[in-house]
Amino acid sequence: MKILTGNDLKTGAVTWWTGSDWSLHVDDAVDVGDEADEILAREQGARRVNAAYAIDAIRDANGVRPGHIKERIRALGPTVRPDLTLKPADPAAGNWVI
Amino acid sequence: MYRYDSYDQTMVDARVAEFRDQTRRRIDGKLTEDQFKPLRLQNGLYLQLHAYMLRVAVPYGTLSSAQMHALADIADKYDRGYGHFTTRQNIQYNWIKLEDAPDILADLAKVEMHAIQTSGNCIRNISSDQFAGAAADEVVDPRPYAELLRQWSSFHPEFLALPRKFKIAVIASETDRAAMRLHDIGVKIVRNAAGELGAAFYVGGGMGRTPMIGPLIREFVPLDQLITYSEACLRVYNRYGRRDNKYKARIKILVHELGADEYKRQVEEEFAHLLTLGIEPPLAELERIKTFFVDPPFEKSASDDLDRSDPDFALWVDRNCTPHKQPGYIAATISLKAVGGIPGDASAAQMHLMAELTERYSFDECRVTHAQNIVLPHVRKADLYALWQQLDEAGLATPNLDLIGDIIACPGLDYCSLANARSIPVAQKISQRFAETGKGDMLGELKLKISGCINACGHHHAGHIGILGVDKKGTENYQLLLGGSEGADTSLGKITGPGFDEDGIVAAVETAADVYLAQRQDGERFLDTYRRIGMEPFKEALYG
Numbered sequence: 001m002k003i004l005t006g007n008d009l010k011t012g013a014v015t016w017w018t019g020s021d022w023s024l025h026v027d028d029a030v031d032v033g034d035e036a037d038e039i040l041a042r043e044q045g046a047r048r049v050n051a052a053y054a055i056d057a058i059r060d061a062n063g064v065r066p067g068h069i070k071e072r073i074r075a076l077g078p079t080v081r082p083d084l085t086l087k088p089a090d091p092a093a094g095n096w097v098i
Numbered sequence: 099m100y101r102y103d104s105y106d107q108t109m110v111d112a113r114v115a116e117f118r119d120q121t122r123r124r125i126d127g128k129l130t131e132d133q134f135k136p137l138r139l140q141n142g143l144y145l146q147l148h149a150y151m152l153r154v155a156v157p158y159g160t161l162s163s164a165q166m167h168a169l170a171d172i173a174d175k176y177d178r179g180y181g182h183f184t185t186r187q188n189i190q191y192n193w194i195k196l197e198d199a200p201d202i203l204a205d206l207a208k209v210e211m212h213a214i215q216t217s218g219n220c221i222r223n224i225s226s227d228q229f230a231g232a233a234a235d236e237v238v239d240p241r242p243y244a245e246l247l248r249q250w251s252s253f254h255p256e257f258l259a260l261p262r263k264f265k266i267a268v269i270a271s272e273t274d275r276a277a278m279r280l281h282d283i284g285v286k287i288v289r290n291a292a293g294e295l296g297a298a299f300y301v302g303g304g305m306g307r308t309p310m311i312g313p314l315i316r317e318f319v320p321l322d323q324l325i326t327y328s329e330a331c332l333r334v335y336n337r338y339g340r341r342d343n344k345y346k347a348r349i350k351i352l353v354h355e356l357g358a359d360e361y362k363r364q365v366e367e368e369f370a371h372l373l374t375l376g377i378e379p380p381l382a383e384l385e386r387i388k389t390f391f392v393d394p395p396f397e398k399s400a401s402d403d404l405d406r407s408d409p410d411f412a413l414w415v416d417r418n419c420t421p422h423k424q425p426g427y428i429a430a431t432i433s434l435k436a437v438g439g440i441p442g443d444a445s446a447a448q449m450h451l452m453a454e455l456t457e458r459y460s461f462d463e464c465r466v467t468h469a470q471n472i473v474l475p476h477v478r479k480a481d482l483y484a485l486w487q488q489l490d491e492a493g494l495a496t497p498n499l500d501l502i503g504d505i506i507a508c509p510g511l512d513y514c515s516l517a518n519a520r521s522i523p524v525a526q527k528i529s530q531r532f533a534e535t536g537k538g539d540m541l542g543e544l545k546l547k548i549s550g551c552i553n554a555c556g557h558h559h560a561g562h563i564g565i566l567g568v569d570k571k572g573t574e575n576y577q578l579l580l581g582g583s584e585g586a587d588t589s590l591g592k593i594t595g596p597g598f599d600e601d602g603i604v605a606a607v608e609t610a611a612d613v614y615l616a617q618r619q620d621g622e623r624f625l626d627t628y629r630r631i632g633m634e635p636f637k638e639a640l641y642g
């Protein structure tokens with residue numbers, strides 16, 4: 001699947017395109033099929049997200065998993081500071097990145 | 099230390115106001131990201147993996163306690179309670195909100211700090227020896243010259259759009275503690291046979307994709323021509339440095355392609371021309387700057403005695419303290435490399451504590467080192483035990499300066515959008531492994547440096563052991579380099595062979611260390627043994 005990601009304009013937080021808005025959680029990301037360019041052009045004007053782009057991902061039993069490790073680290077947070085990730089209570093969260 | 103005059107303060111305050119307006123216009127949609135990006139970068143604000151990242155300049159690594167407190171307050175108020183000290187002696191914050199950035203810059207300006215020229219193709223923060231003003235082996239304190247260069251390079255209209263970024267280091271000791279020859283310009287303050295002070299210029303060093311050791315371009319530039327000669331070096335680069343290819347745009351490529359002799363000839367020609375224009379600031383300005391760097395009021399009769407009866411303290415003294423030019427004093431390095439910790443990271447609480455100790459024990463001055471540690475440069479030996487106890491309580495007394503646990507590591511793929519691989523987990527695993535096996539103590543001086551990509555912010559080329567993260571078909575892979583050094587005997591590390599995965603690189607470092615332990619002769623450091631026996635025995639053990 002193709003999903004869209006960028007950083008929130010004001011906070012810089014990593015966000016994912018949900019079909020109507022931008023979410024902090026990669027599991028909310030939707031497959032944009034071949035509409036990526038169109039949505040990105042529209043969203044650039046909406047000033048919610050910065051420097052957005054399309055990436056490859058898969059959806060499996062655990063949710064949406066970006067194809068590249070860099071995007072998985074963006075989705076989770078720094079693997080060396082589990083306390084600062086989106087899943088601070090899950091000690092194994094970092095394993096999802098690998 | 100240097101204090102802003104009204105010009106400095108006015109310039110910095112004006113820049114804060116300007117950036118506040120630019121940020122407002124970006125948030126209001128009056129500026130596109132393409133328009134805004136160069137403006138935010140000129141104020142040190144990057145967009146990294148998880149958020150905006152702010153890089154704050156620490157001129158030649160020197161901080162007062164008020165400044166360190168302010169850095170801690172920023173970490174608490176606007177970030178997530180910590181900061182990262184970098185190999186450029188700066189500090190970076192990883193979780194900055196765009197809407198907060200102008201307020202942060204305003205807070206910095208109140209303590210005479212800023213983030214100007216910490217990004218972009220301009221002259222960056224000037225770096226220096228962390229023991230400047232304290233080192234027993236320096237001919238003079240290099241910081242007044244670094245400060246003069248800082249003033250010259252700040253907002254220099256001709257050098258704000260160079261072909262590429264430009265880094266200058268200034269030292270004044272035979273022992274190079276600032277990786278001077280791996281800078282675009284390395285300035286070494288020297289004394290000639292007549293006893294006069296001048297500057298030796300090494301130009302065209304650098305790390306990154308094409309590492310080069312800067313050749314000596316001129317042995318002696320009189321100090322009243324320091325700025326003029328620097329200007330000549332920059333002008334030749336600005337005129338002929340390549341702008342068509344970012345990978346060939348650094349001055350090292352120009353010097354290499356022209357040859358050091360031809361580059362020098364062109365610089366001398368430009369220098370002769372510039373001398374006719376009288377651009378050198380009056381010596382009175384240098385004298386004014388020097389007044390900020392006079393020795394603190396050392397206690398003349400301070401004792402050299404140290405009670406070493408506490409073995410942990412004695413070990414820390416032996417490992418982390420450096421002789422001082424003033425009897426009765428010592429320079430103490432606070433290791434930001436706790437076993438298994440994140441190299442260079444400090445929490446706000448640790449920064450506040452370091453600020454308090456700076457005020458109490460080091461004449462209100464501390465230094466950030468390019469090895470991502472903090473130095474209290476002027477500690478009375480009589481106060482050293484009390485200082486150590488407070489550091490120890492806060493987890494800041496790891497006795498590992500220049501040992502394998504004192505790893506330089508860039509933020510890598512955990513934070514950096516340019517990274518190929520993570521640096522920090524590798525550093526953590528290596529430091530843990532060598533602490534657990536006790537081998538770290540047996541190895542003696544061994545400088546290990548890790549970069550998450552070829553940009554080499556982690557100085558991997560200059561590590562006795564270097565590690566470079568690469569992307570191997572979407573997975574992290576690590577190349578091992580041996581034999582780099584950054585000191586007076588600067589050399590570039592060589593790649594051992596095929597790379598390793600994360601666990602594999604940790605094991606490979608241990609294998610290399612074992613080869614050294616088996617082969618070392620009396621008094622040899624890892625680097626000495628490597629230089630004597632060469633790469634083959636290491637290759638054999640790693641891949642044989």
Ligand code: SF4
Binds near residue numbers: 511514554
């Ligand atoms: S070396 Fe590469 S990964 Fe590391 S901080 Fe520099 S640019 Fe980022």
